[in-house]
Amino acid sequence: xxxxxxxxxxxxxxxxxxxxxxxxxxxxxxxxxxxxxxxxxxxxxxxxxxxxxxxxxxxxxxxxxxxxxxxxxxxxxxxxxxxxxxxxxxxxxxxxxxxxxxxxxxxxxxxxxxxxxxxxxxxxxxxxxxxxxxxxxxxxxxxxxxxxxxxxxxxxxxxxxxxxxxxxxxxxxxxxxxxxxxxxxxxxxxxxxxxxxxxxxxxxxxxxxxxxxxxxxxxxxxxxxxxxxxxxxxxxxxxxxxxxxxxxxxxxxxxxxxxxxxxxxxxxxxxxxxxxxxxxxxxxxxxxxxxxxxxxxxxxxx
Amino acid sequence: xxxxxxxxxxxxxxxxxxxxxxxxxxxxxxxxxxxxxxxxxxxxxxxxxxxxxxxxxxxxxxxxxxxxxxxxxxxxxxxxxxxxxxxxxxxxxxxxxxxxxxxxxxxxxxxxxxxxxxxxxxxxxxxxxxxxxxxxxxxxxxxxxxxxxxxxxxxxxxxxxxxxxxxxxxxxxxxxxxxxxxxxxxxxxxxxxxxxxxxxxxxxxxxxxxxxxxxxxxxxxxxxxxxxxxxxxxxxxxxxxxxxxxxxxxxxxxxxxxxxxxxxxxxxxxx
Numbered sequence: 001x002x003x004x005x006x007x008x009x010x011x012x013x014x015x016x017x018x019x020x021x022x023x024x025x026x027x028x029x030x031x032x033x034x035x036x037x038x039x040x041x042x043x044x045x046x047x048x049x050x051x052x053x054x055x056x057x058x059x060x061x062x063x064x065x066x067x068x069x070x071x072x073x074x075x076x077x078x079x080x081x082x083x084x085x086x087x088x089x090x091x092x093x094x095x096x097x098x099x100x101x102x103x104x105x106x107x108x109x110x111x112x113x114x115x116x117x118x119x120x121x122x123x124x125x126x127x128x129x130x131x132x133x134x135x136x137x138x139x140x141x142x143x144x145x146x147x148x149x150x151x152x153x154x155x156x157x158x159x160x161x162x163x164x165x166x167x168x169x170x171x172x173x174x175x176x177x178x179x180x181x182x183x184x185x186x187x188x189x190x191x192x193x194x195x196x197x198x199x200x201x202x203x204x205x206x207x208x209x210x211x212x213x214x215x216x217x218x219x220x221x222x223x224x225x226x227x228x229x230x231x232x233x234x235x236x237x238x239x240x241x242x243x244x245x246x247x248x249x250x251x252x253x254x255x256x257x258x259x260x261x262x263x264x265x266x267x268x269x270x271x272x273x274x275x276x277x278x279x280x281x282x283x284x285x286x287x288x289x290x291x292x293x294x295x296x297x298x299x300x301x302x
Numbered sequence: 303x304x305x306x307x308x309x310x311x312x313x314x315x316x317x318x319x320x321x322x323x324x325x326x327x328x329x330x331x332x333x334x335x336x337x338x339x340x341x342x343x344x345x346x347x348x349x350x351x352x353x354x355x356x357x358x359x360x361x362x363x364x365x366x367x368x369x370x371x372x373x374x375x376x377x378x379x380x381x382x383x384x385x386x387x388x389x390x391x392x393x394x395x396x397x398x399x400x401x402x403x404x405x406x407x408x409x410x411x412x413x414x415x416x417x418x419x420x421x422x423x424x425x426x427x428x429x430x431x432x433x434x435x436x437x438x439x440x441x442x443x444x445x446x447x448x449x450x451x452x453x454x455x456x457x458x459x460x461x462x463x464x465x466x467x468x469x470x471x472x473x474x475x476x477x478x479x480x481x482x483x484x485x486x487x488x489x490x491x492x493x494x495x496x497x498x499x500x501x502x503x504x505x506x507x508x509x510x511x512x513x514x515x516x517x518x519x520x521x522x523x524x525x526x527x528x529x530x531x532x533x534x535x536x537x538x539x540x541x542x543x544x545x546x547x548x549x550x551x552x553x554x555x556x557x558x559x560x561x562x563x564x565x566x567x568x569x570x571x572x573x
Contacts, residue, residue: 029528070532106528132504132564134487134529135447135466136536138421143529152528 004298006270010280011297016168016262017285018293021056021080022087023163023253025111026095026119026154027063029074031104037062039102040075043094047079048200051220055081055090056165056251058197069108070152076110078197080165080251087159088117095119095153100126100144106152109139111253113158120153160253164293167196167250167258169265170208170226170282172242179244180204182269182277186248189268195257198248205247211286223284241279255293262295267302303360310368310390314353316344317393321378323350324386325361333358343374366390369409377405380422394431397424400448410454414438419467421447425540432457432476435469443484445469451540458496461488464505470537470544480507483565487533489544502558502565510547512569519557524571526551 004011028043030036040059047057056079063074079094081087099105100123107119120142124131127144133155134141140155169186173179187203190196198204213221224230225237226245238245248265252258269278283297308323318341322328328336337351350356354366362384366376369390375398377386382402391409398414400422410428416435434456435445444463455473462478464486471479474492481497483505491510498515499507508530534548552568 069535070528071535072528072531130564132506133485134506134533136468136533141529141532143527149525150527150529152532 004301006301008274009270009278011266011270011301012170012280012282013296013298014283015285015288015294015296016166016283017288017291018164018166018168018258018295019291020161020293021050021082021163021165021251022084022159022161023078023080023111023251024087024091024113024117024157024159025060025076025078025253026091026099026157027068027074027076027108027110028099029063029068029070029072029106029108030102031072033062033073035102035104036073036075039099039105040077042102043098044077044079044199045098047090047094048205050080050082050086050165054086055079056197056199057090057094058199058203058251060197061191061194070106072106074108078111078195078251078253080163080199084115084117084159084161091117091157092119092122096123096126100146100151100153103148107154107157109154109157111158111160113160115159115161116156117159118155119157120155123151123153124155126151162255163251163253164255164258165251166291166293167252167262167295168284169248169250169262169269170284171246171248171269171278172226172238172244172280172282173278174241174243176244178277179246182272183246183248185268185272185277186265189264190248190250190261193252193257193261193264195254196250196252196261198250198261200247200249203248205249206245208245208247208284237282239280247284258293259295259300263300263302266297266300270302304357305363305365305387306359306361307357307365307367308350308354309357310366310370311353311355313370314348314372316342316346316348317372317374318348318353319343319375320373321375321398323364324377324380325364325384326381328361328364363387369407371410371412374412377403377422377424380405382421391428396426397422400424402448413457416445416448416450416469418443419445419448419450421467423449423451425451425453427453429454429473430456430460432459433462434460434471435464435467436460436462445486449540455492461486461505464488468533468537470541472541472543480505483507485565489537489541489547491543491547499558499565499567501561502567503562504564506565507567508547508552509567509569512553515555515557515567518560519555519567520559522554522556522566524551524553527554527568530568 044057068074209220342348374393380400394412402421413431477496
């Protein structure tokens with residue numbers, strides 16, 4: 001493999017293979033930043049991978065009070081699923097269980113999508129006919145009486161089928177500490193890009209998977225080629241100086257958001273250099289036949 | 303591009319129906335053809351050319367230079383993205399059943415302004431007559447969308463059978479404001495008289511000046527409501543005083559319990 005090197009960090013001539021997803025997002029506001037953040041965190045919890053969680057979700061960015069519709073601090077959360085039906089089901093469930101229940105919260109649509117999901121129009125029934133509908137500047141909202149006042153929720157939120165899930169970076173370093181340092185810098189850069197999230201814990205996944213398993217009925221299993229403890233005994237993809245691999249997985253509302261997030265992450269990891277951070281950066285793919293979106297690392301280099 | 307202008311030549315000899323003079327209905331007509339349109343409502347003919355001097359221009363923006371209280375039905379069934387501006391007074395049924403767009407009047411309007419409005423933004427710098435945004439006799443609901451801002455005062459029964467949309471009255475309202483309201487929102491900064499919100503089903507009436515609401519409205523305590531904050535922010539550019547009122551903590555009176563009772567009157571705390 002002809003190797004590219006940037007600031008001493010080796011870059012694989014590889015690409016991340018990503019898939020189309022249905023993406024949606026909401027702006028959650030609260031009486032203060034703490035409670036806006038709390039609602040968004042609760043709603044995007046247990047949403048790392050569509051395989052086991054039904055959706056992938058995360059916090060995109062925080063919105064200052066002067067930029068939200070109701071003048072209160074807000075947090076924008078994104079949610080991705082494999083179909084618009086799944087996205088609707090997950091969003092409505094999570095809204096009903098995590099946001100409606102969160103003190104002080106209100107919900108607004110922030111994704112101008114081709115489709116719409118009924119959220120307030122579903123949650124309103126909690127109001128037991130005491131709910132009130134209001135239309136302001138052409139947008140319908142529901143006021144649902146709850147024990148701390150009113151839950152205020154937009155009737156419909158946008159959904160786009162042009163979202164992309166599965167952009168990724170494999171960060172490889174000498175040991176856990178240096179690899180984590182580089183990956184955390186990468187995640188911080190990814191999170192600064194709008195319309196994109198890194199859904200795994202703290203934006204990082206340590207259990208990358210491959211397709212298939214030696215056990216029947218398991219679709220995915222540990223990616224042994226990237227497990228440092230198996231370097232000598234399996235067909236390893238790791239060099240001798242690699243002792244730890246961490247992955248950043250990225251979902252975005254658009255193709256452009258995913259490539260911008262990968263570009264930002266790459267730059268942050270490369271800028272740290274191989275002594276402090278990662279020695280090598282790769283990307284995960286399935287040979288290029290499964291996913292229509294390919295993000296080649298060499299095209300995203302700073 | 304300069305707006306399509308209709309300059310007043312003389313006060314019309316009779317009431318005139320100007321519903322035909324909307325941008326979509328004038329499209330494709332030459333000035334000569336427009337001047338021949340009959341706008342009289344009696345057996346005597348009054349043509350556009352008798353009353354107005356036409357200067358062709360961008361039909362998306364129609365401008366009346368000079369108004370009259372005999373100008374009825376200006377902007378009726380107006381479509382979205384068109385606008386009409388009147389320098390002067392207008393007659394009855396301004397913006398009647400307008401689907402969208404924007405109508406501004408520098409003078410005052412007659413009765414039934416914004417009647418059955420479905421989505422237009424209507425702003426009247428002067429006063430409005432009785433039955434603002436109300437349905438005509440026999441109709442089941444009044445205004446069902448859009449926004450109406452009245453800088454002056456309004457006559458009686460303003461917002462009758464309001465179904466959707468926002469009405470802001472910066473001045474005072476005569477008797478029976480918000481009678482038979484189905485839903486929607488009315489904000490009044492001035493004084494009100496008579497039975498406010500009589501038979502209100504699900505509407506929101508916000509009164510800057512508190513008054514006795516009678517026994518069918520029940521005190522539900524003072525609250526900061528998220529909806530009121532959102533409405534206030536949406537009104538910041540249109541009516542700063544209304545926005546200021548909506549930023550305050552408001553006492554909620556639920557009612558009218560003599561009917562469905564899911565509506566409310568919100569008013570600042572006394573003292």
